[in-house]
Amino acid sequence: MKRKNLITLGIVTTLLAGLLTGCAGKAAEDADGKAAKAIEITNVSYDPTRELYEAYNVEFAKYWKEKTDQEVTVTQSHGGSGKQARSVIEGNEADVVTLALGYDITAIEEAGLIEAGWQSEFGNNSAPYTSTIVFLVRKGNPKQLTDWDDLVAGGVGIITPNPKTSGGARWNYLAAWAYADKAFGHDQDQILEFMKKLYQNVLVLDSGARGATTTFVENGQGDVLLAWENEAYLSMKEYPGEYEIVTPGISILAEPPVAIVDSVVDDRGTREVATAYLEYLYSDVGQRIAGENYYRPSNKTIAEEFKDVFNLELELATIDDELFGGWDKAQAAHFDDGGTFDRIYDGETQE
Amino acid sequence: MRRSRKKQVIPGFGISMGVTLTLLSLIVLIPMASLVINASSMGFSTFWETVTDKRVLAGYYVSLLCALTAAVVNAVFGVILAWVLVRYDFPFKRFLDGLIELPFALPTAVAGIALTNLYSDKGMLGHFLGQLGIKVAYTRIGIIIAMVFIGIPFVVRTIQPVLEDMDSQYEEAADVLGAGRARIFFRIIFPEIRPALLTGFGLALARALGEYGSVVFIAGNMPFKTEIAPLLIMGKLEQFDYHGANAIALVMLAFAFLILFAINSLQIYYNKFTKQ
Numbered sequence: 316m317k318r319k320n321l322i323t324l325g326i327v328t329t330l331l332a333g334l335l336t337g338c339a340g341k342a343a344e345d346a347d348g349k350a351a352k353a354i355e356i357t358n359v360s361y362d363p364t365r366e367l368y369e370a371y372n373v374e375f376a377k378y379w380k381e382k383t384d385q386e387v388t389v390t391q392s393h394g395g396s397g398k399q400a401r402s403v404i405e406g407n408e409a410d411v412v413t414l415a416l417g418y419d420i421t422a423i424e425e426a427g428l429i430e431a432g433w434q435s436e437f438g439n440n441s442a443p444y445t446s447t448i449v450f451l452v453r454k455g456n457p458k459q460l461t462d463w464d465d466l467v468a469g470g471v472g473i474i475t476p477n478p479k480t481s482g483g484a485r486w487n488y489l490a491a492w493a494y495a496d497k498a499f500g501h502d503q504d505q506i507l508e509f510m511k512k513l514y515q516n517v518l519v520l521d522s523g524a525r526g527a528t529t530t531f532v533e534n535g536q537g538d539v540l541l542a543w544e545n546e547a548y549l550s551m552k553e554y555p556g557e558y559e560i561v562t563p564g565i566s567i568l569a570e571p572p573v574a575i576v577d578s579v580v581d582d583r584g585t586r587e588v589a590t591a592y593l594e595y596l597y598s599d600v601g602q603r604i605a606g607e608n609y610y611r612p613s614n615k616t617i618a619e620e621f622k623d624v625f626n627l628e629l630e631l632a633t634i635d636d637e638l639f640g641g642w643d644k645a646q647a648a649h650f651d652d653g654g655t656f657d658r659i660y661d662g663e664t665q666e
Numbered sequence: 667m668r669r670s671r672k673k674q675v676i677p678g679f680g681i682s683m684g685v686t687l688t689l690l691s692l693i694v695l696i697p698m699a700s701l702v703i704n705a706s707s708m709g710f711s712t713f714w715e716t717v718t719d720k721r722v723l724a725g726y727y728v729s730l731l732c733a734l735t736a737a738v739v740n741a742v743f744g745v746i747l748a749w750v751l752v753r754y755d756f757p758f759k760r761f762l763d764g765l766i767e768l769p770f771a772l773p774t775a776v777a778g779i780a781l782t783n784l785y786s787d788k789g790m791l792g793h794f795l796g797q798l799g800i801k802v803a804y805t806r807i808g809i810i811i812a813m814v815f816i817g818i819p820f821v822v823r824t825i826q827p828v829l830e831d832m833d834s835q836y837e838e839a840a841d842v843l844g845a846g847r848a849r850i851f852f853r854i855i856f857p858e859i860r861p862a863l864l865t866g867f868g869l870a871l872a873r874a875l876g877e878y879g880s881v882v883f884i885a886g887n888m889p890f891k892t893e894i895a896p897l898l899i900m901g902k903l904e905q906f907d908y909h910g911a912n913a914i915a916l917v918m919l920a921f922a923f924l925i926l927f928a929i930n931s932l933q934i935y936y937n938k939f940t941k942q
Contacts, residue, residue: 520887520889522887534786652716660890
C-alpha cells in the first residue's frame, strides 16, 4: 500500500515537472525566434514615472531604429519602489531599473545582481532627472501654508505616506528634517520635537505615494499633501483650478537613480541596448521629455527652458550632505527599527 | 498488499491521495515550513524582540480586535442574509444571491478604494455619518467595514445549503406543539445551522486577520491606532528585513491556527453533545 502510494506520488511529481519544463522550453523558443529581428528590454520603475516612460519609450524606439535598424520594445513595470526592487532581487528579469531611491538599487547590488559603482556609471550620480518635495494645497490656500513651520500649527491636516513602506515618503521626511535642522541650528532634541509635532498633524499615513494622492485629491482629506513635485503637477493638470503648489523655503533634492542590472543584461545579451536606453535619457530629447513630465532635467541648459514651471531658486538639501551622509546612513538613522521615525511614534503620546 | 486492496472499496485511492499530497506539499506545507525555518535562523532573542515590540503588539491588537468584531457582525448578518435568500421569494432574488459572491471576485484594493471614497467625511455615506458625529474612514470602524465586506460571503455560503436542506416538518411539529417563534428558532433551527455558522465565522475571521489590500486604504495606517499587523509585515519587507517580516507573519499564523483550532474543537464538542 505504502509503496504504491510512493510510486503514484513519484509519477505525479514527474508529470508535473515535465509539464512545467515543457512550458518553459516552449516559451524560451519563442523568445529566441524573435530575438533575431527585434529586441525586448524591461524597465522596472516606480509609480510616478508612468507617464514619463510612456512618452520616453516611444522616442527611444525611434532613435534606436534609426541608429541600428533594430526594433526595440520596452516593457514597463511600475509599483512602489521598494516592492519593485524586491521583485528584481527575487528574479523579475529587469534589464534596467529606474527607482525612487539609491537605497533600493543598493539593495539589488547587495543581492549580487548589479555591480558596485553603478552610481557613477551615468552622469549626475546616475540621476538623469531630479525632483523635489513640495506642498499641494487646496485652491486659495485657505490655511495660508507657506513654509514648513506653518504645518505644525494646530488644526492643520497633513497627508503624507508612511516612510516605512514608501520610498517617496522618505524624501518628504528628510525634507522636513532639513528644514528643522536649519531652523533649530542642528539641535537634535528640538528637531525631533518639531518632527513629532509635524507627524501629529498627519491624518492618514498611506502605504504609498499614489495612495496618499488619492486620499488628498479624491477623498478630500487634509489641508496639505506633501508630494513629489511631478505628482503635484500631475494632480494640478488633472484637476485644473482646484489646487495650488506651494514651494517651501527649503526642500530636498530627490535624485531618483537609474542602473543597468548587470547579471540580467549579460544573461540576455542586452547590455548594449540597455546602456543606450539609459544614456539617451541624458540627451536633449530625453531631458525635454523629463521636463515635460514635470521632472527637473539634470542638464542645466534644458532646465532653464522650464524655468516658468520649476522654482529653480529653491534651496535644496541633498542626501549626500553632511546632515544625512548618504542613503545607508539616513536609512539606519531615521527609518530602520528604532530610528527617529519610530521615536516619533513611541506610543506614549498616542491615545 | 492484497489485504489493503480489499479494504478500499472505491477505486483510485492511490492516485488521488498522491495528487493530494503533492499539491498540499507544494502549495501549503513547504511554504509554511520555510516560514518556520526562516524565522528559526534569526535566533530566539531577536525573534522575541521583533514580535513583542510595542508597535507590533499594538498591530496584533488592532488586527485581532477588528477581525473579531467583523466576524461577529458577519455571523449575525450572514445568518439573516442566508435566511432571507433561502426562505423567501421576492423579485431579483437571484440577482441578490449573485451579489453575495462579489467580494470574492473583486480585487481587494478596488474594494478598499471604493469603500474609502464612500465612507470618508467627503464621501456620500461618510458625509451623512459625519453629521451624526461618526467618523468611519481612517478609523477602526473603517477597518471593520472593510473586513465585513470581504468576510460576508464565507458565512452566507456556508449556511445557505444547510438551511436549504432543512426539513420544515420539525418546525411545523414544534409549531403544532405550541412553541413560539423564538423558541422554534433557538431550539430547532439554530442547532442545525450552528456547525455551518461556526465554520463560516472561523473562515471570515481568519480571512479578516490576514486581509491587507482593502484595509490599508481605509485604515489611515496610524501607528498604535489603525495600523494592522499585515501592514507592519509589509513595512519590514520594504526595509528588506525579511527575517522581521517572517517573525511577525509566524505570529499571525499562530493566531490564525489557534482560532481555527478552537473553532474546530468547539464543533467537535457540539457534535458529541448533540449526538448523545
